[in-house]
Amino acid sequence: MTDSTTTVSEVAARAAAAARPFAATSPADRGAALVAVADALDAHAGELITIAMRETGLTEARLTGELKRTSWQLRLFADTIVDGAYLDARIDDADAAYVIGPRPDVRRVLEPVGPVLNFAASNFPFAFSVAGGDSAAALAAGCPVVVKAHSGHPELSRRTAAIVAEALEGAGMPAGVFQLIEGQQNGVALLQDERIRAGAFTGSTHVGRMLADIAAARQRPIPFYGELGSVNPVYATYADAELLQGFVASVAGSAGQLCTKPGFLFVPDDADLSAVAPAAGGVAEHRLLNPGIGRAFEGRRSAVLGAEGATVLAEGEIREDESGQRHATPTVVAVGLDTLRAHREELLEESFGPLSVIVRYADAEELPAVHEELFPGNLTSTVHARADELADGSLDALVDALAATSGRVLFGGWPTGVAVTPAMQHGGPYPATTTDATSVGTAGIGRFLRGVAYQNAPQELLPAPLRDDNPWHVPQTRSAAGRSTEWGAFAR
Amino acid sequence: MTDSTTTVSEVAARAAAAARPFAATSPADRGAALVAVADALDAHAGELITIAMRETGLTEARLTGELKRTSWQLRLFADTIVDGAYLDARIDDADAAYVIGPRPDVRRVLEPVGPVLNFAASNFPFAFSVAGGDSAAALAAGCPVVVKAHSGHPELSRRTAAIVAEALEGAGMPAGVFQLIEGQQNGVALLQDERIRAGAFTGSTHVGRMLADIAAARQRPIPFYGELGSVNPVYATYADAELLQGFVASVAGSAGQLCTKPGFLFVPDDADLSAVAPAAGGVAEHRLLNPGIGRAFEGRRSAVLGAEGATVLAEGEIREDESGQRHATPTVVAVGLDTLRAHREELLEESFGPLSVIVRYADAEELPAVHEELFPGNLTSTVHARADELADGSLDALVDALAATSGRVLFGGWPTGVAVTPAMQHGGPYPATTTDATSVGTAGIGRFLRGVAYQNAPQELLPAPLRDDNPWHVPQTRSAAGRSTEWGAFAR
Numbered sequence A, B: 001m002t003d004s005t006t007t008v009s010e011v012a013a014r015a016a017a018a019a020r021p022f023a024a025t026s027p028a029d030r031g032a033a034l035v036a037v038a039d040a041l042d043a044h045a046g047e048l049i050t051i052a053m054r055e056t057g058l059t060e061a062r063l064t065g066e067l068k069r070t071s072w073q074l075r076l077f078a079d080t081i082v083d084g085a086y087l088d089a090r091i092d093d094a095d096a097a098y099v100i101g102p103r104p105d106v107r108r109v110l111e112p113v114g115p116v117l118n119f120a121a122s123n124f125p126f127a128f129s130v131a132g133g134d135s136a137a138a139l140a141a142g143c144p145v146v147v148k149a150h151s152g153h154p155e156l157s158r159r160t161a162a163i164v165a166e167a168l169e170g171a172g173m174p175a176g177v178f179q180l181i182e183g184q185q186n187g188v189a190l191l192q193d194e195r196i197r198a199g200a201f202t203g204s205t206h207v208g209r210m211l212a213d214i215a216a217a218r219q220r221p222i223p224f225y226g227e228l229g230s231v232n233p234v235y236a237t238y239a240d241a242e243l244l245q246g247f248v249a250s251v252a253g254s255a256g257q258l259c260t261k262p263g264f265l266f267v268p269d270d271a272d273l274s275a276v277a278p279a280a281g282g283v284a285e286h287r288l289l290n291p292g293i294g295r296a297f298e299g300r301r302s303a304v305l306g307a308e309g310a311t312v313l314a315e316g317e318i319r320e321d322e323s324g325q326r327h328a329t330p331t332v333v334a335v336g337l338d339t340l341r342a343h344r345e346e347l348l349e350e351s352f353g354p355l356s357v358i359v360r361y362a363d364a365e366e367l368p369a370v371h372e373e374l375f376p377g378n379l380t381s382t383v384h385a386r387a388d389e390l391a392d393g394s395l396d397a398l399v400d401a402l403a404a405t406s407g408r409v410l411f412g413g414w415p416t417g418v419a420v421t422p423a424m425q426h427g428g429p430y431p432a433t434t435t436d437a438t439s440v441g442t443a444g445i446g447r448f449l450r451g452v453a454y455q456n457a458p459q460e461l462l463p464a465p466l467r468d469d470n471p472w473h474v475p476q477t478r479s480a481a482g483r484s485t486e487w488g489a490f491a492r
Helices: A008-023 A027-043 A045-056 A060-082 A133-141 A154-170 A184-191 A205-217 A241-256 A276-281 A291-306 A337-342 A364-374 A387-391 A396-405 A442-448 B008-023 B027-043 B045-056 B060-082 B133-141 B154-170 B184-191 B205-217 B241-256 B276-281 B291-305 B337-342 B364-374 B387-391 B396-405 B442-448
Strands: A089-092 A106-112 A116-119 A145-148 A178-181 A198-202 A224-227 A234-236 A264-268 A311-314 A318-320 A326-328 A331-336 A355-361 A378-384 A406-411 A449-455 A476-479 B089-092 B106-112 B116-119 B145-148 B178-181 B198-202 B224-227 B234-236 B264-268 B311-314 B318-320 B326-328 B331-336 B355-361 B378-384 B406-411 B449-455 B476-479
Touching: A008 A106, A008 A145, A008 A178, A008 A184, A008 B396, A027 A045, A027 A060, A027 A133, A027 A154, A045 A060, A045 A154, A060 A133, A060 A442, A116 A133, A116 A184, A133 A145, A133 A198, A133 A442, A145 A184, A154 A178, A178 A184, A184 A205, A198 A205, A198 A442, A205 A224, A205 B205, A241 A276, A241 A355, A264 A364, A276 A311, A276 A331, A291 A318, A291 A326, A291 A331, A291 A355, A331 A337, A337 A355, A337 A364, A355 A364, A364 A396, A378 A396, A396 A406, A396 B008, A442 A449, B008 B106, B008 B145, B008 B178, B008 B184, B027 B045, B027 B060, B027 B133, B027 B154, B045 B060, B045 B154, B060 B133, B060 B442, B116 B133, B116 B184, B133 B145, B133 B198, B133 B442, B145 B184, B154 B178, B178 B184, B184 B205, B198 B205, B198 B442, B205 B224, B241 B276, B241 B355, B264 B364, B276 B311, B276 B331, B291 B318, B291 B326, B291 B331, B291 B355, B331 B337, B337 B355, B337 B364, B355 B364, B364 B396, B378 B396, B396 B406, B442 B449
Parallel strands: A089 A476, A116 A145, A116 A198, A145 A178, A198 A224, A234 A264, A234 A378, A264 A355, A331 A355, A378 A406, A406 B449, A449 B406, B089 B476, B116 B145, B116 B198, B145 B178, B198 B224, B234 B264, B234 B378, B264 B355, B331 B355, B378 B406
Antiparallel strands: A089 A106, A106 A449, A311 A331, A318 A326, B089 B106, B106 B449, B311 B331, B318 B326
16 A cells, blocks of 8 residues: 555545546557656666565576566557557448448447556566566556555565656656555455456466455456466477476576476486486575465475485475575476376476476377376476477377467477567466466457447547547558448358 | 267267367368358248247247348358458567567467357347357357257257258368257356366346356366346437337337347436337237246336336236246336435346336436446446537546446447447446457457467467468568567657
């Protein structure tokens, strides 16, 4: 909250009051405001990164890159809205001779859904937090935003929110378009408030599902865009030292606290895995984000190491310091497919931290069925294969299975590292996300828009993107009168 | 089911088996199949309309128009997909100099979500039933469809399903892309089956919410697109005889059994309403769709007529025939705003049948607040005003309130009659629909699609719309390497 005496209801009222004036701003003005926010974040980089290092244990290099990504995605959303194509403006001219009877003038545009409540993540204190992708997308769409701060970086959240709100106000946006609240109870209370019209979340499957259920159980349910759990399986037809080193680096980066960390690597059962231990041994100890995540990782690590039939390739270490924070080095185990199936509970669940499981397989033709059985919903799936194997069709069934169950399918490389671009998809079948929608990249703006049609409206009462004089110069898709007689016959 | 021995699980298995081959069909081939279905329905019009008249009590003229609309919307969806623009194909070229670090080649396309379960409506035995808008949209998207038949027109459902399935098979579509089931228990069981990936529904708020809750409570929740309840308020600044006659005609059409029937007409408190009774008295008795709807309407009518303070303008009649069907003429009452507020339970709920409430208001400036208080979610809202009132800005606040709470805002005319066009929006804030998505018009295809990204994929493993040689000739939005240096600076 802006201060400790503000109630959740006052926050909702302020967001609701801002909704219509904010919706009425032009894409150009809203885009300029997003750029102003990006500039302000960049200008305060030193201060923000210092707080973030202390609160999260992430490195300066990682946080510097993450803040750059955060301000960049605000600029990218500004670029996305400025031409107005995202509004999908459609104009059907009145047509007295329309095939199924005279039709009126109907015009449709995408309008903001209203106030959005974003639950910030622990592991990206910039890019998936206060000024992160969900906030950028909702603001770009024209929705007032309330962020529920993550308890793991409270000071950073408050400072970032102050910078964002000031920049938006300085750019002429209405008061109340950006607010911060703290505390899980306040978050839940606001999610249940009728004035909140959509929710977004990045975090654990357990908490995300709880919030999604609350959103669905409201008297008037609202869409809830949760990015929950993903184990990001990788299927390799070979495993040389270079591949295994890349795998360990991807598992170890940011101490494995990434939603796209490869949790499983499938390799042929005769693969030489001797490169894993030295690669893992070369990774420096890394603090985990907070004591809760540290404890949870310690528990998951013990379960995986204790699974009967698992071979420990790199045991790694975990230690608790005097302040209760845990520090870890990577753990990697190897199992056969039978062991994985026999110990699903210990092995299949996501381990949020530097841990991964290598699975030996005997028959590559089994992999599509294995994947669909064990991994029904993921953010990413990856194939590592030689060019001739990709070309000869032998992997087609596997690729089909991955595409049917994942938001992003990679050929080579590692899933950690999510490009912020127009074509990115960061969302897949449950539990990767609650709705298949993307929370990274410009396509995510669609989550916060809804269609509204205007029938026989006088020009002066139409929203700007639907007017004949088109003051914002947006693309308008026009269905001219008489066209219906040409339609529907293409296939005859 | 195809026959009485087929189980729900077998239906799901057949739909799931059809999903990938169907998804792989080209838009041109799928479009041709939709046109083949349209042709087959048109060819069987006489037979189908005869069954529909007997099962629903709707008139030949109405059913003839509705079947034409149904085949037309199949053709319109064929036209919508054939150019591939709906796929939203995006290609980000690899860019070593991308602002936030080197980026890979990423390509994203919209793919079908998988098998869809559609619950047919009672009141449109063609256009919102077996071969209706939800089926057309899902088939156009490339999703196998299972329709749960409405019990109100079982023979028509079976006959229509046989014609649709045969036409699809004749057009070369995979077996299992279209199936019919019957019985509410089977519908619920299938909605809970993991192989069903989305649900759609048109019907009552009570049943729709029950199904939406089931979809949300699955181990893996799925999107559920329900079109539930709407009372479609109309705000008039005047009420002359012509307006009142148009109102009664809109209330009485198809015996008021339309989701866009105007349930409330607001008029100035000095309006002369003497034209209502003769207009209502001139409407011939019309059978209600089935005994259940007849009973429910009888109950709602009694409640409305019994509300203290309601003035009966046209009492209408309702009678039960020897077969248990009810026949009705229009009922119209008038109330003041105070009465409406005091008797919300009796008056505000949707009355599915030929009944409407005229509300007298004293102060037009109150209307925006009244609307938001009483009507938070509707398919449509309508304004009837003189040109000078629309031009002088006095209605701006009301129009804003209507747009914030409705899928479609009309200026003049009546909400019954929903054009099937690219710009139509038939969906609004809850309870109008469960998700704000449209179930009429070509924008509805988006409900059955999800984004999938391919990273560094070899050309031969990319879906056709993402390949450089673009074999389907679809529009591809390309983000070229180097462009990032131009972006994000427009507002400086």
